Amino acid sequence: MIFIAIGFLIWLIATIAFRLIGQFVLDPTNLVVTIGLFFSMPLFLLLMYGVFAWKQVQSSEKFKVALSVALPGMLLDIISILFFPVVFPNMNPDANVLFAGLMLWGYSNILVSGFLPSSEVKYVPQKS
Numbered sequence: 001m002i003f004i005a006i007g008f009l010i011w012l013i014a015t016i017a018f019r020l021i022g023q024f025v026l027d028p029t030n031l032v033v034t035i036g037l038f039f040s041m042p043l044f045l046l047l048m049y050g051v052f053a054w055k056q057v058q059s060s061e062k063f064k065v066a067l068s069v070a071l072p073g074m075l076l077d078i079i080s081i082l083f084f085p086v087v088f089p090n091m092n093p094d095a096n097v098l099f100a101g102l103m104l105w106g107y108s109n110i111l112v113s114g115f116l117p118s119s120e121v122k123y124v125p126q127k128s
Contacts, residue, residue, distance in 0.1 A: 003068035011073035026095040048113035066114030
């Protein structure tokens with residue numbers, strides 16, 4: 001349940017950020033900034049590795065965790081995309097396609113993190 005809450009929190013923060021500054025980062029006439037934003041999305045891989053380490057997620061559970069984090073945002077962004085001009089009145093309506101592509105790219109990065117290998121550090125108590 002904690003991972004669904006983390007996913008919801010990530011979605012909420014990202015949605016508020018796009019509501020406040022989306023017109024600057026998803027401008028269909030300024031592709032340099034938009035392409036830069038797409039290149040930043042693999043940071044979700046680092047975020048997920050942080051979640052895996054923080055909650056000590058076993059390799060066998062990583063995909064379930066990644067899915068639990070991605071799913072709330074995937075479902076809620078359906079509404080954001082369908083009602084784009086209402087949810088993001090500050091953004092150019094033509095940015096809807098860029099927004100949808102960015103969401104697919106971001107959520108796929110989260111899901112891929114569940115398949116990538118990671119080093120697991122196992123704690124072995126020292127005998128005195």
